[in-house]
Amino acid sequence: MGEQIRVCDVEKYYGTKDNITKAVNRVSFTVDEGEFLGIMGASGSGKTTLLNMISTIDRVTAGHIFYGDTDITELNEDALSDFRKENLGFVFQDFNLLDTLTIEENIILAMSLHGKGKKETDRRVDEVLKGLGIEGIRTKFPNQVSGGQKQRCACARALVNNPRLILADEPTGALDSRSAQMLLSTFCQMNREMKATILMVTHDAFSASYCGRILFLKDGEIFNELVRGKKSRREFLNEILDVLALTGGDSDYAE
Numbered sequence: 001m002g003e004q005i006r007v008c009d010v011e012k013y014y015g016t017k018d019n020i021t022k023a024v025n026r027v028s029f030t031v032d033e034g035e036f037l038g039i040m041g042a043s044g045s046g047k048t049t050l051l052n053m054i055s056t057i058d059r060v061t062a063g064h065i066f067y068g069d070t071d072i073t074e075l076n077e078d079a080l081s082d083f084r085k086e087n088l089g090f091v092f093q094d095f096n097l098l099d100t101l102t103i104e105e106n107i108i109l110a111m112s113l114h115g116k117g118k119k120e121t122d123r124r125v126d127e128v129l130k131g132l133g134i135e136g137i138r139t140k141f142p143n144q145v146s147g148g149q150k151q152r153c154a155c156a157r158a159l160v161n162n163p164r165l166i167l168a169d170e171p172t173g174a175l176d177s178r179s180a181q182m183l184l185s186t187f188c189q190m191n192r193e194m195k196a197t198i199l200m201v202t203h204d205a206f207s208a209s210y211c212g213r214i215l216f217l218k219d220g221e222i223f224n225e226l227v228r229g230k231k232s233r234r235e236f237l238n239e240i241l242d243v244l245a246l247t248g249g250d251s252d253y254a255e
């Protein structure tokens, strides 16, 4: 599979000269199409800052991020908004569903920005609802369904426009372990069957063990990388825990 994203010497500094925080410090890596990449690290290590620069929510202080041949750090606001619309899907920690709309309407809303016809919209919404096994709750409101179903609705919404890249910041952070597992399985499914590239920030080793590759951040820099390869999830989990132990703490995972 081809390279999709190239992060080159990216830096993000906060504050003034006398009191500077290097939130992300000369980070470089590439992501191939179809990868499920995790970004781990202790609190304050720069995970969200890095993800937000890749997702174009935040600007780099220095460096470049290429998306195919496009350097997204050079795009103006209008071009960025088009870029986001065409390429990205977001899964937020609190799922951001609108309570006054049904599950189905929440998903249709995400599609309506794309100017597709009704027929095409209905067909695609059907497809993702079925794909994620939530067609049975399409006419319910978010407060009438379970947490796990809400998550799958949020995933459906992120997926409905066929984004080439899905970005998720601590998507399992607020979930009990069963719901977390369901969300992670959904991510694997989106990755495997719909060929979506996924970038997931997590400080949780169990969640990270679902990824194909993990970058570890420390003080804004990449200090380690793990590839799952043919390993079982359990073996990969143990490897992840070993790396976290090296950094001294923040391995608060529950299984």
Ligand SMILES: Nc1ncnc2c1ncn2[C@@H]1O[C@H](COP(=O)(O)OP(=O)(O)OP(=O)(O)O)[C@@H](O)[C@H]1O
Residues within 6 Å of the ligand: 014, 015, 021, 022, 023, 041, 042, 043, 044, 045, 046, 047, 048, 049, 050, 203
């Ligand atoms: N808007 C901001 N202004 C100033 N400093 C910031 C800002 N955002 C983040 N930082 C600092 O940058 C560093 C990295 O923050 P970031 O939010 O990326 O960490 P994180 O790895 O996502 O942490 P967590 O696991 O707690 O979410 C931290 O030292 C943080 O205090």
Ligand SMILES: [Mg+2]
Residues within 6 Å of the ligand: 047, 048, 049
């Ligand atoms: Mg964060």
